[in-house]
Amino acid sequence: MTETMNPYAKRREALLRRIPDGAIALFFAGQAPHMSGDHAYSPFHVNRNFFYLTGITQEHSRLLLAKLGGSEQAILFTEHVSEVEEKWTGKRLPDHLAREISGIAEVQDLAQFETTLGRMLRTGEYEWLYLDLEQDRYHQTETEAHRFARAFRDKYPGIGIRNPYAEVCRMRTVKDEAEIECIRRAIDITREGVIAMMQHARPGMREYELEAHFDFALRSRGVREHAFPPIVAGGERACVLHYVDNDQVIEDGQLVLCDLGAQYGCYSADITRTFPISGRFTARQREIYNIVLAAMEATIEAIRPGVTTGELNDVTRSVLAQELKRIGLIQDDSEVARYYYHGVSHRLGLDTHDVGSPKWPLEAGDVITVEPGLYIAEEGIGIRIEDDVLVTEDGAVNLSLSIPKDPDEIERIMRG
Known part of the structure; x- marks a missing residue:
């Protein structure tokens, strides 16, 4: 040519x-x-x-x-x-x-x-x-x-x-260095928006008010288009996976689940963070949150070339089932589907739910999400934590590691 x-x-x-x-x-x-x-x-x-x-x-x-x-x-x-x-x-x-x-x-x-x-x-x-x-x-x-x-x-x-x-x-499906850099930039901008939301969160505000802080962070950094319509869901509404109304009051004591992402150079970030609108987790919220966090860490540890996203979901389900039995919320592994009812991963790139079959084994250069969750509607608790991960020859690199998810760190940020 x-x-x-x-x-x-x-x-x-x-x-x-x-x-x-x-x-x-x-x-x-x-x-x-x-x-x-x-x-x-x-x-x-x-x-x-x-x-x-x-x-x-x-x-x-x-x-x-x-x-x-x-x-x-x-x-x-x-x-x-x-x-x-x-x-x-x-x-x-x-x-x-x-x-x-x-x-x-x-x-x-x-x-x-x-x-x-x-x-x-x-x-x-x-x-x-x-x-x-x-x-x-x-x-x-x-x-x-x-x-x-x-x-x-x-x-x-x-x-x-x-x-x-x-x-x-x-x-x-397999990203080159230029593509990975665009995804990193999208994640970095998303990080600024997520931190702004944590810093401005107050009981009694509506979900769209909290979302506005994310929007401003993106706009002020030259981003015209979100990767997808943001999900900002307080309390029990976080148990609706694709809740997008974002128009209800977030009451004192509730958690708010924020699933959102910036787009940079046509490439998407896809991040979820869940935090207490009041700035402090209750003991029960922290207990459930730490279970989801443990499932995320175990799933990321299992990522390597040759594994499918279905196999990663098996790891997630196993950890969630074990922990939910430990705290007495379920008695049998099969019951985990009552509280966890989606897959843990999808490919990420030019589309947020990027191209490629979930049956295709992962390759070095794939970028995927890892997003375990637990949704306990009867307690008004919906928690999902989502990071964006690059598959490498010998494992994985968490591209969104800098976006706070440790509950103690989240509380420190929200205290100001």
Whole structure:
């Protein structure tokens, strides 16, 4: 290839090795969906596979990769608009900067896409079109790639359509140094937000008031987009895993569970901390908290290449069951499901719940969460502690170790 070998070029080259000769692969940045009237949802959230292969975040962009007769080609299409349009909606990414970021020498106006593709296909030498047809569920809203596939079949019925999504997923699971650094930066910013929440927590405040301190910490550090909608859940509401209303009063004596994360360079942090709104754990809260903490430590200790996240969950369940029996909350291991009802880990990266099957053994370079919890609704106690962990050749490195989770340290921070 004639491209400068930057990280995105290396990924494209690796993908091209996985597809046959006589194939074209297309990836779409996407566009912000319509909200209402003349408004689209903002900020625009670029398709993660497109970004992974280009480093470009501008909507209405497309990547074309071609492989024919031993030659490989990459073309980046970006939106070019008139000076009048720029006065209304701002300047678009200039071609020279698109080349610099992506490492792709050939950058064309998106308006030329159909002409360029048609010219490439007219000789009849290409047999396959690879389209990134990501689909999480049966009734998922169709993507730009899905719409393009339908139109392409009508125009070129002799060219087969294949989906490279699984291949890109395999590539994305193992992170390079630049990706790990982005995740570290996201975690560092998240840390500042979590500490701000601990320092400003007061009985009687509403959950969204506490959340606002996290939001301010992110915004003041240049972060426009959370990794996911924050969960700020006081008391029994913490037993709802994906509680997002964040609008109730946190009463004196309650714990508050905060599951949140910043995004940096399109990479996510995913952190959960649980702390007492009054600044001090009760004896019972501390007892349950320390059980969850012990499960986390045992699970992190078990991380190594070759292990699956399901096997890590077995470690978590074993520790929780043993400790819950010790304190008399359950009598049999099977009863742990009453108080712990989710998996302990998922992959983390460009998506918070990142690509990859839980059946795939972990590899060095994987980044995963470790998030044990106990949810005792009848006592108004919901506790989850979550860290982000890098899998290494000989074990694991906790990337979020600096975010306080020791109960004594949490109380010191909250005392001021």
